Amino acid sequence: MQFTDLPIHHNLLKALEVKGLDTPTEIQSKAIPYGLMGKDLIASSKTGSGKTLAFLLPAVQRVLTKQPLSRRDPRVLILAPTRELAKQVFLQLKGLIAKQQLKAALILGGENFNDQVKALKHHPQFIVGTAGRVADHLAGKSLFLNGLEMLILDEADRMLDLGFAPQLRLINQAADHRKRQSMMFSATLDSAAMHELTQSLLKSPQRISVGSAG
Numbered sequence: 291m292q293f294t295d296l297p298i299h300h301n302l303l304k305a306l307e308v309k310g311l312d313t314p315t316e317i318q319s320k321a322i323p324y325g326l327m328g329k330d331l332i333a334s335s336k337t338g339s340g341k342t343l344a345f346l347l348p349a350v351q352r353v354l355t356k357q358p359l360s361r362r363d364p365r366v367l368i369l370a371p372t373r374e375l376a377k378q379v380f381l382q383l384k385g386l387i388a389k390q391q392l393k394a395a396l397i398l399g400g401e402n403f404n405d406q407v408k409a410l411k412h413h414p415q416f417i418v419g420t421a422g423r424v425a426d427h428l429a430g431k432s433l434f435l436n437g438l439e440m441l442i443l444d445e446a447d448r449m450l451d452l453g454f455a456p457q458l459r460l461i462n463q464a465a466d467h468r469k470r471q472s473m474m475f476s477a478t479l480d481s482a483a484m485h486e487l488t489q490s491l492l493k494s495p496q497r498i499s500v501g502s503a504g
């Protein structure tokens with residue numbers, strides 16, 4: 291299978307071509323079709339297997355091709371466990387949406403809060419961030435998630451290990467739209483804490499596991 295075999299927007303195919311990417315990795319070829327169908331999913335595969343594009347392609351496809359639920363609220367929220375990982379996701383996202391009329395904001399802990407408030411006032415369709423700071427903006431009413439269409443947790447098990455369960459619960463409740471699609475990526479799927487998170491975030495999720503994750 292090639293990326294061109296997937297039903298994705300030509301602008302996305304162009305962006306992949308520019309990056310020299312033509313063949314999806316195994317996790318991408320398994321996860322992307324479900325992501326594009328709007329299904330919730332939980333997926334695991336080892337580091338370096340290409341999980342970022344597995345969730346970014348369905349996310350950007352949705353924003354490019356579907357009417358928004360809200361013009362004010364972000365449509366896609368991607369959470370990562372650390373500032374560094376969030377930055378990496380953000381850079382890949384920027385590569386995919388470059389040259390399109392789409393905005394993304396990076397919302398990290400340890401950065402100036404008011405600058406982020408200003409960035410949020412520009413109504414970005416995408417937010418990439420760390421859970422603590424995103425929860426702070428919800429509490430400060432500088433961010434509303436009523437119109438959120440897609441919630442993505444990258445390295446969900448690490449977020450739990452870092453103690454972000456309360457913030458994830460808060461974000462989940464703030465974005466409790468019946469039309470929301472959610473995707474979780476994790477190295478491990480089997481802990482009790484992961485099970486609880488899966489139960490509260492996902493609706494009849496597709497489970498995808500590639501190789502022995504780690």
Ligand code: ADP
Binds near residue numbers: 315336338
């Ligand atoms: P993971 O999140 O599973 O650890 P990443 O999404 O960070 O993996 O991807 C690891 C590397 O693989 C990145 O440098 C990315 O650009 C590259 N990559 C992703 N998908 C493909 C692909 N389909 N073909 C070639 N390289 C890819």
Ligand code: MG
Binds near residue numbers: 341342444
């Ligand atoms: Mg990753």
